[in-house]
Amino acid sequence: MDLKHFPDFYRVNVQRIHRFIYFRVRGDTDVAEDLTQDVFLKAFAAFESYDPNISSSSWIFTIARNHVINYMQKQHPGTSLDEIENTIWDRIPWDKKMESRHDQKRLMEALRQLPEQDREIVRLKHIEGWTFNEIAEKMGKNAGALRVQSHRALRALRKIMKQK
């Protein structure tokens, strides 16, 4: 794709990429900004070879995910890729890094109690702002089914919070 389209591409994706990285680096703003910058510079370098038939969000999120994994491996050497990928979300100490209110902390605690797939859907959809189509593409599922699953996950979350 022509490089002159890159600034538009940047404006469309910057907020979501930043959020994606932010919630994977324990809420550290400085690190998130550095990694976001690196991701977009990498994307810029590879933009001319980017195939517009592939979804732009998939492409940029792949770059972001790989970059974050590389970073976390550097920070915590010896851990496997799967470990980093799967527990990357759970590592966030909400009460330390983020200035969350008590109810938000309770909510995140309750979120951790959900099954893994439900947790991922809720996180991607409601926190990181992905669309159901993008989540469906990532997970290889139907968008409608994901919508239903998301609704059920939220109900389960509400139930957990009521019990607490």
Added chain:
Amino acid sequence: MTRRIERKLRKIGRQGNPDRAFVRTLEAQLRQKVGHPIWWIRWSKFAAVGATALILATSATGVYAYTSDNVLPNHPLYSVRLDIEKVEEALAVTPRARAAVIRQIKKRRTKEHRIMRTRLELRNRRAHMRAKQVKFLEDDQVKLREDRQKTQEQRIHIREETPKDLRGRIERIRGEHSADASDIRGEPIHAAFRVIQATGTIDAASGTEINRDREASHSLDD
């Protein structure tokens, strides 16, 4: 009911939003790499539109202030007219042109004074007419009130009248009316009375009847 939870989750998500300064800085960096600052071309379009709108608005206001008869010394745009005239004067380089401009300005001042005078007269006339109308209405109101009061008093008087007073009033009215009636029938009655007197049927002094037959034969002979 899950909407509250959704809102809370979205609020958490917003904490991950990038700082605006960071976004702009990175965008500038990337645009620099791209090689041409497209951003200023894009923003210049809006700036051009804004500037054009401003110029049009200013010129339209100026034209209105300069040509309209409604722009008089008490109008907010009058100062705009004076400024335009100053510019006009300054642009008139030759003495002839300057004289023409001054003549035009004087004409304009005269016209403004005439319009103001006419409007003032009209305003005064309207005020005078309004005052007259108000006075007329007030007088009308007063008269109406007086009539009402009078009628009220009459009604009270009638209500308070005793039957004796009423009879007296009726007799008076009859008396008035009968006098009127005799006047109306007038001459024929008096003429008849004179004839009867002349024929001797009724004694003129006492009004009593005299023997008619005796008198009638005399009158025929006569």
